[in-house]
Amino acid sequence: MSTAVPRITILDGAMGTELRARGASVPDYRSSAWSAMALVHDPGTVRQVHSDYIAAGADVITANNYAVVPNLLARVGMTDRLEELTRLACQLALEARAANSRPAVRVAGSLPPLDTTYQSDLVAPEQDLYETYLRIARVLAADVDLVIAETLTTVREAVAAARAAAEVGLPLWVSWNLRLDAPLIRGGESLEQGIAALQSLPVEGYMVNCVPTGLVRPALELMRRCTDRPLGAYANSCEKAADQAALDATAVQTLSPQQYVVASERWVEAGATWIGGCCDTRPEYIAALAARWH
Numbered sequence: 001m002s003t004a005v006p007r008i009t010i011l012d013g014a015m016g017t018e019l020r021a022r023g024a025s026v027p028d029y030r031s032s033a034w035s036a037m038a039l040v041h042d043p044g045t046v047r048q049v050h051s052d053y054i055a056a057g058a059d060v061i062t063a064n065n066y067a068v069v070p071n072l073l074a075r076v077g078m079t080d081r082l083e084e085l086t087r088l089a090c091q092l093a094l095e096a097r098a099a100n101s102r103p104a105v106r107v108a109g110s111l112p113p114l115d116t117t118y119q120s121d122l123v124a125p126e127q128d129l130y131e132t133y134l135r136i137a138r139v140l141a142a143d144v145d146l147v148i149a150e151t152l153t154t155v156r157e158a159v160a161a162a163r164a165a166a167e168v169g170l171p172l173w174v175s176w177n178l179r180l181d182a183p184l185i186r187g188g189e190s191l192e193q194g195i196a197a198l199q200s201l202p203v204e205g206y207m208v209n210c211v212p213t214g215l216v217r218p219a220l221e222l223m224r225r226c227t228d229r230p231l232g233a234y235a236n237s238c239e240k241a242a243d244q245a246a247l248d249a250t251a252v253q254t255l256s257p258q259q260y261v262v263a264s265e266r267w268v269e270a271g272a273t274w275i276g277g278c279c280d281t282r283p284e285y286i287a288a289l290a291a292r293w294h
């Protein structure tokens with residue numbers, strides 16, 4: 001490896017994809033509390049997936065609290081279980097770390113979209129977002145090393161998450177989701193606007209996630225022009241998708257782990273130092289990234 005390449009931090013891969021592959025019931029993300037159900041019904045499988053990502057070489061694993069938000073829990077009659085399930089998600093990740101021989105692995109908590117993923121039209125006003133993110137972050141703060149505000153479709157989600165993370169003293173990484181036809185934040189704002197809005201908040205770095213790999217590099221280049229903070233990406237295992245329906249139906253050409261590694265080389269060239277996988281990436285993708293970058 002060239003000495004010019006900085007140390008790359010490897011994140012984990014998909015949780016939902018992997019739970020489904022192992023027979024856990026993970027309902028569709030639009031209609032349900034999605035991966036939260038696995039905390040209730042298959043906690044051992046969640047722990048094992050974390051463990052497999054650590055064994056594959058992940059430096060950072062993210063607790064499975066993505067769907068543990070009030071609006072999604074309400075759809076399955078579990079509104080009163082937010083704190084309990086958030087804590088359980090953290091515990092499973094911590095147990096996986098404790099059972100492995102890589103104690104330097106960091107456990108992240110998720111600050112996810114607070115309603116259906118990708119639906120920027122359902123994003124609440126900033127103060128409402130802040131109050132819910134603070135409720136989640138207060139639980140996460142007892143257990144995790146950092147938080148990742150992820151799959152965000154608006155600037156105000158990032159601002160609210162940053163305020164909440166700062167309030168509880170957790171380092172924050174911000175990760176936006178993008179439109180499929182342009183390197184813009186999914187809801188239409190620009191990445192430059194997003195970074196400008198967070199300038200005075202303690203955000204450690206910026207990523208994009210849950211997008212086809214082909215969208216990542218232009219986004220990184222745009223972000224690099226307006227910040228010196230670390231950049232990164234965790235994409236889905238496809239290069240492009242015509243529209244969201246194609247992505248949801250996985251009616252897209254899936255990349256192999258090695259093809260995903262080749263995509264990540266374009267990201268590192270554009271300045272990324274945090275790299276992982278989102279939907280349809282599995283432990284073998286993370287192992288391939290670790291083999292390439294560690």
Ligand SMILES: [Zn+2]
Nearest residue numbers: 210236278279
């Ligand atoms: Zn995804």
